[in-house]
Amino acid sequence: MSQPADTDPDRALIEAARDAIRRNYDAEGERHTVGAAVLCASGRIYVGVNLYSIHGSCAEFIALGAAITAGEREFVTLVSVRGADGEELLAPCGNCRQMLAGYAPDCDVIVPTGSGTARVKAADLLPYAYQVE
Ligand SMILES: [Zn+2]
Incomplete structure (x- = not known):
């Protein structure tokens, strides 16, 4: 369930997320402060940055939405x-955990542990998630 996330593919994915926010970071308005990247079974990586608004969207939604829009499902x-x-x-965040539980429960998520990183199944990030029929 949880193991260090320090393989080359993990580093490449982290770099893709960093590149997305580097290219779009909004220092003045803080409208874009988070980058996300998702690796799909096809081998393709999709990225997103957050959109800040009253009901804005986290970068994870944008990245997964881009992947789904392109036809990715794994x-x-x-x-x-x-x-x-x-x-x-x-x-x-909690809202993203709920979204991931619904759309990508088997996807590994790289998370900080305080002393490094771990790889955790998305479903394990939100036990007892709300079940959409
Ligand atoms: Zn979120």
Whole structure:
């Protein structure tokens, strides 16, 4: 269920998320502060940045939405980072955990542990998730 996330593919995925926020970070308005990347079974990586608004969207939604829009349905690994250089690894928020439980329960999510990183199944990030029929 949980193991270190320090393989080359993981580092490449983290770098993709960092690149997404580096290219779009909004220092003035703080409208884009988080980047996310999802690796799909096809081998393709999709990225997103958050959209800040009253009911804005987390970067994880944008990345997974881009993947789904492109026809992807099998998700391998997801990661999120925060900051101008994507320097902070970020665990998905509660709303994202619910979304991942519904759309990508078997996807591994790279999360910070305090002393490093771990790889956790999305379904395990939200025990007793609300079940959409
Ligand atoms: Zn979120």
